[in-house]
Amino acid sequence: MYIGEQLINPPAQRLRLTAQLGVERVVIDNRGTDLVRPGGVWDVDKLRAYREWVESFGLVIDVFALDVGSILLDFMTDEASARMQAEVLKQNIQIAADAGLTTLKYNVQMVGITRTGLRVGRGGVQYSGFKLAAYTPEADRKHSYWGVGYPTNQEEGDSVATALCGQKMAKEVPAVTEESSWRAIEFLIGELVPAADKAGIRLACHPHDPAYPVGGLNGVEHVLGSIEGMRRFLALSASPNHGLNFCQGTVAEMAPEPNAYVMRAIEEFAPRIFMVHFRNIRGGYLDFAEVFPDEGDVDMNQAIQTYRRAGYSGILCPDHVPLSDLDPNRERFMAFALGYTRGLLQAAGYQPRIATLVD
Numbered sequence: 001m002y003i004g005e006q007l008i009n010p011p012a013q014r015l016r017l018t019a020q021l022g023v024e025r026v027v028i029d030n031r032g033t034d035l036v037r038p039g040g041v042w043d044v045d046k047l048r049a050y051r052e053w054v055e056s057f058g059l060v061i062d063v064f065a066l067d068v069g070s071i072l073l074d075f076m077t078d079e080a081s082a083r084m085q086a087e088v089l090k091q092n093i094q095i096a097a098d099a100g101l102t103t104l105k106y107n108v109q110m111v112g113i114t115r116t117g118l119r120v121g122r123g124g125v126q127y128s129g130f131k132l133a134a135y136t137p138e139a140d141r142k143h144s145y146w147g148v149g150y151p152t153n154q155e156e157g158d159s160v161a162t163a164l165c166g167q168k169m170a171k172e173v174p175a176v177t178e179e180s181s182w183r184a185i186e187f188l189i190g191e192l193v194p195a196a197d198k199a200g201i202r203l204a205c206h207p208h209d210p211a212y213p214v215g216g217l218n219g220v221e222h223v224l225g226s227i228e229g230m231r232r233f234l235a236l237s238a239s240p241n242h243g244l245n246f247c248q249g250t251v252a253e254m255a256p257e258p259n260a261y262v263m264r265a266i267e268e269f270a271p272r273i274f275m276v277h278f279r280n281i282r283g284g285y286l287d288f289a290e291v292f293p294d295e296g297d298v299d300m301n302q303a304i305q306t307y308r309r310a311g312y313s314g315i316l317c318p319d320h321v322p323l324s325d326l327d328p329n330r331e332r333f334m335a336f337a338l339g340y341t342r343g344l345l346q347a348a349g350y351q352p353r354i355a356t357l358v359d
Contacts, residue, residue: 001307001350003341004062004275004315005334009033015057017331021338022352025315026054027105027275029065040088047099062315063204063245063275064096066104072184073110073173082187090195097199103274104196105204105245108185110176111220113145113209118323119289125322127282129289130210130253135217176220182232185223189236196241204245204274205233211254211285226254227265234272243272249279249290249320252298256284259298263306270310277319278303278341290320292333293340304344316341 005018006027018026035046054061068089075082096104116139118126128143174180196203211225223229230244246269248262255261258281266273280296281288293300318337327333342352 001304001313001316001345002352003338003345004317005338006317006319012057015054015059019058021335022342023059023338024353025060025062027063027065027315027317028054028061031065031067040085040092042092042095042099044095044098047095047101051100061101063103063105064101066092066096066106066203068106068108068188070110072108072181072188073176075184075187076174076176076180082184083191086188086191089192093192093195093201093203094199097201101201103202103204105206105275107206107245108188108224109206109208110181111173112140114140114212114217115143115145116140117143121289121291121322122295123324125324127289127291127322128320129283130287132213132217132286137218173220176216178216178221178223181221181223185233186236189233189242193237193239193242197239200241202241202243202274204243206245206247206277207233207250209247209250209253210288211250213286227251227261227268230265230269234269243274244269245275245277246273247277247279247319248298248303249277249281252281252284252296253288254285258284258288259302262298262303266303266306266312267310270307270312273312273314275314276307276312276316278316279319279321279337290322292322293318293337300340301344301347304348308348316345 002025003023004025004027005023006029007014007018008029010018010028030050035042035050037043051061066089069085071082071085071089074085093104115128115130116134117129117131119129121127192203207224207230208222212220212222216222224233234242234244236242251265252258252262278293280291280293280298280300282291282296283289284297318334318341321330321333321337324333346352
């Protein structure tokens with residue numbers, strides 16, 4: 001296992017900082033850039049050149065984001081449109097492989113990553129959280145994660161990123177039942193996984209965040225909000241290229257006893273985990289806050305040991321760190337989380353690469 005960092009359209013200075021923090025592999029999100037040609041198809045030459053540019057900083061792109069947009073919602077209302085979108089996604093999977101990438105991540109979130117407010121933590125930081133009893137559409141709009149960003153008390157969210165991700169308020173979408181969710185997800189997997197097999201590239205799916213109550217929230221079900229849901233999802237295809245972006249924090253949010261639930265999930269799904277969001281929460285099912293990795297209810301040291309015992313050997317990425325006006329870009333908090341994770345790995349016997357000194 002090794003530390004990694006998720007970056008959104010990073011400039012050269014940010015990649016330099018990432019390398020200086022001891023990161024060797026990164027997860028990149030480049031949606032909305034000139035890598036995308038009209039019609040949504042990636043430019044293979046630009047993507048290959050981008051990969052080589054990242055490598056010039058001594059980094060490797062471990063995972064690259066595949067934006068599935070609103071295809072799942074569209075499948076429920078306009079199947080012909082969804083099938084056209086699937087053709088573009090299948091082209092992009094092949095283009096990613098041709099450009100030298102090995103793994104793509106995607107998210108089946110149909111509405112925003114639901115949060116209801118901020119809670120004050122150590123030193124006055126603010127923790128993004130979800131509490132079902134405090135849910136209102138206004139709190140959802142203000143505090144949820146929209147698109148590729150973080151909750152920043154925005155009134156409407158980042159409209160550009162939201163549009164790109166296909167995420168909407170629950171009241172703006174048709175009823176998303178358990179049955180319709182699974183039909184849409186089955187369609188997506190049936191389209192994308194054969195393309196991934198042909199291209200020789202892995203697909204890592206992020207589960208629904210957060211787990212919703214039984215019966216859903218505002219008419220929307222989150223079917224990938226439990227171990228049982230993730231198990232059913234993985235059973236949709238036996239392909240070795242069909243796996244998980246295992247968000248440890250999201251899995252912790254699925255249970256009233258998050259630590260035991262996370263360990264159980266790691267042990268079951270490790271062979272199908274392609275990347276990990278290594279983050280922590282305080283609380284549990286339907287009432288939690290996203291905290292620093294060292295202060296939550298999941299034993300992060302035990303998690304490292306469980307990943308190791310279960311055979312996972314890939315990337316661990318910090319994710320969803322707290323908010324503070326002292327660290328508006330979250331670089332300090334990400335650096336803290338990276339160092340904390342590196343320390344756990346070294347304590348477990350994993351040794352980082354020693355950089356060559358230059359006089």
